[in-house]
Amino acid sequence: MVATPLKRTRYMVLAGTEMRFTLAFPYCASCAKTATRFPKGLGMKLLVGFAIFWALLLAVVLAFPSFGTKLSGPALFAAVAILAGVLTLAIFSLRRARPPQTSYSQPVTLKAVKQTFSGKIARLTLKFSNPDYAVRFSSLNQPFIDVGTLEVVHAK
Numbered sequence: 001m002v003a004t005p006l007k008r009t010r011y012m013v014l015a016g017t018e019m020r021f022t023l024a025f026p027y028c029a030s031c032a033k034t035a036t037r038f039p040k041g042l043g044m045k046l047l048v049g050f051a052i053f054w055a056l057l058l059a060v061v062l063a064f065p066s067f068g069t070k071l072s073g074p075a076l077f078a079a080v081a082i083l084a085g086v087l088t089l090a091i092f093s094l095r096r097a098r099p100p101q102t103s104y105s106q107p108v109t110l111k112a113v114k115q116t117f118s119g120k121i122a123r124l125t126l127k128f129s130n131p132d133y134a135v136r137f138s139s140l141n142q143p144f145i146d147v148g149t150l151e152v153v154h155a156k
Helices: 042-063 065-070 073-093 131-140 142-147
Strands: 002-012 015-025 108-115 121-128 150-154
Touching: 002 108, 015 108, 042 073, 121 131, 131 142, 131 150, 142 150
Parallel strands: 121 150
Antiparallel strands: 002 015, 108 121
């Protein structure tokens, strides 16, 4: 059993609220290390790409000052942007699950939280990357699923 932090963020324009839970789930030895590794969303991937772009641009301008004068501004930006995109794709494509793992990040994530108007939690929706694990978890928690306080889905 590994304590797994789960979080769900609801965004409203530029701000958001985050809910965090810690639940214990059984993991195999190779999957236990992924229990606290949150999945990276599109925003984080774009931020990493943006940081790589500016680091590369700074490196090119400082390391090769004459190179910047040979290329026009838009061409230099385009070349660095393409290289940053390739590096960003390489970084995130190397982060793959290694069997028997079914996900590089947490195999169990909090997909949704339904609350009543007063703030009481009415239902949790958990998403499993392993369909067999989702079926076994569902069978053990069938009473909660039957009353609607728990929903279990799996990645397809």
